[in-house]
Amino acid sequence: MDKDAREALARRVLAFAGTAPAEAIVNDVDAGLTRFTHNAIHQNVASADTSVRVRAIVAGRTGVAVTNDLGDAALRATVDRAMAMAALAPRDDDAPGFANNAGGASPPGAYDDGTATASPAERARVVAEICSVAERNALWAAGYVATERTGTTIANSAGTLVSYDGTSCALNVKANGPDSTGFAERFSTTVADLDGTKAGSVAAEKALRAREPVDVPPGEWTVILEPPAFGELLSYLSDHFSAQTYDEGSSFLCDGLERAYAAPSVSIADDYAHPLLAGQPFDFEGYPTARVPLFERGVASRLLTDATWAKRLALPNTGHGLPAPNAHGPSARSVVVAPGTATLPELIAGTPRGLLVTRFWYIRPVDQRKTIVTGMTRDGTFLIENGEVARGVRNMRFNQSILGALERAVFSCEPARTGGYAYSMVVPAVKIDGFRFSSGTEF
């Protein structure tokens, strides 16, 4: 469903609300994903859906109803349901009203026709490239190739009408040998950027180099985290910048704003418009999303807000709202870490003894307030000796404060887009001294 059709649908929904204050969010997704293992496709799926979310405010009371039935009768019933729920809800005099925003141009490169129309055969071709590399190296590959088109329109009775059309695509590959694995990933808005041979080769090279891994003792190590590892680690810091988390006392920022929490080399922003992300320029309340510096040369001073928390704390609305109302509060969407000056090989060359980590797995907070998290290394962990990658090591568990790591961070000059199901960000590799590993495992 294109922008014009979504906007017409949103207007049709608002018309059913008559003069009552209402908001319609239309979300249209068409996604395909091809998954493979043992060098063959085993799951191959596609899904298309359009949903309409209606928020009605009746005398300070809010109700929300959602449907994916786009017929007039169903849409009218959905509006009626939202209003009926609002009528029964407790009054909330602090609830903010609707946005009035008619802007929000999508950043360049957000949408690619080739990605929007990519066929299962095109995804299968990239899979075949990856598997071919694995077979040549006597490995087996597992991973996915995905393409997606997303369109979002938000309209409300206060005059907001904003739309975003974006595409995304991704691949990841885990190359598997008898006693070792390797990993590579690629995220883009353009399917032509997905080079299966290149990604398959990176993963295979890691798996081959990691053969016959050895144990190394737990303890404090100098680590070099490649972007997939560093991105996942950093994602667990994002919530600390939420105004809600801050106000409720579980953010490290409760120790004070305008303070240095990280090394002067650390500058991190939330920036939807970064060329590697090209994200949505407004939030899910329809407000424009601002570029917000989270760390500037190690100093943290800003909070992310939505309409509710901007009003409650008398702060500017940075446009980081989720669909309102919600219990979660504002949320970072596009974390970008400013790169350093050294290349990844230079960071390795400058390390007498350390560990090169490709990827982490199952990171979870241990102590939210102290930013301590635990997790495992995965899919390519290597011993660095005398400035060179020496050999593979068995995986290890870490327990590490993220802020502690950022106090000693030195970044590479090569940012990459990385992500998971809960985040999308741009980060370089990072070198960190004194990273704390607590135990090992059997592979």
Add this chain to the structure above:
Amino acid sequence: MSAVYDGLAARALDTACARGASYADVRFEDDRSERIDVRNGRVATLRDETSSGYGIRAFYDGAWGFAASADLSDGGVDAAAARAVEIARAGAAVASQRFGEAPTDRYVDTFATPVARDPADVPLGERVALLLAAERDLHAAPSIRAGHAWIDLWRVDKIFYSTSGSRIAQSLHQTGSGIAALAADGGDAQDRTFPGDIGLYQAGGWEIVEAAALGANARRIGEEAAQLLGAPQCPAGDLDLILGGSQVSLQIHESCGHAAELDRIMGWEANFSGTSFLDPSLLGTLRYGSDLVTIVIDNTLPRGLATVGYDDEGAKSVRSDIIRDGMLVGFEMSRDTARTIGRATNACVRAASWRNVPMIRMCNLNLLPGDLPFDALFDGVKHGIYMESNRSWSIDDHRLNFQFGCQIGWEIVNGKRARMVKNPTYAGVTPQFWNSCDAIADERSWVSWGTPNCGKGEPMQTGRTAQGASPARFRNVRVGAGYDG
């Protein structure tokens, strides 16, 4: 809903076959959910959601294709069926091996979750008022910075048709609710959740909310969160450990349930949620746990969050053993994966919604109760820790090395529960840990703990699983791992 979809189903299956599929099935779903959140006195969410659509699986030349759509017009159904076959053909064209075989079994049946009180019969005002009252009581001390109370109500009506002649209509009700208090003071923040660590989620209606007893426990939960701020740090060392039932549930989920998924064992999840330290050669030979440990799949369990009549590839629910008297004896399986080890499916296939491809999920996985009253677990513990309610969970991608943290702990000294301790964590390696289990509490403290947010698959699906458990005792466990390095 059944009659509505008969014609569309015939059209979908005919189209898939006309396009070359040797087998096809289609699953229509009408999903309805309601979510209410109360946070710090405000109704933060009041949302009623409906979503209808269908997913078509097509089998062509040994390869599966899946396409989902919400377009219920004849043209929409034709397009989705054609897309499923096109996807299967694309996979078959580059396949170096075949993963599937067309099912042949046929069921014509219905199933409905037993519901004592339909949530729809409970006025919305009553639903909201219950949460407002419970949330208010969480604020039992000035240090409580956030109170949160919530209800999830889910109803799924689905009907499955296959070219082998199956027609299975199911109406599922699942319900959950919980409360959480966050206390913060100075440089510390502590939280408490009830029931368990995520609330009480089970199959059924409003009676599940009533069973959660949120109001009766809210003040205690708030007080405990506040007390944790001043509690001493949990001691570290190799200590005896008693886990509350919801934490045993989490332990089963992470270190048994996921490990025993046969698709994971076969490498189908290798790039994302990982593989497993298990393999088929270990069936009947691996001592997974002590003699006390028997873990069964039971997708017929009353109130089990994952209880259904049939799974999402049309296989009838059964009860089957995974670990019997400590020995590994089975896996969670689909038709295709079971065939590779010469077994029949035990109906563990689920899709998160009509949009998603069915895949192996944990379903109801139960640790059978022991024969001791809960209080007797403390007898004979000279120095140990009793932990409740998960706060942190992490396990390696072979499901061996784990580290879990709980919200609250109590030191055990000479068989008695002593002082409260904060930040309790423990770590271990899966088989060693389960072999250290020397006592399990009896059925009086056994609960089917639903997990409504289990992530697996790509695109990731959020599944609803359950683990039945009572509190259990483990000897000589590494405690304090998250803080002592």
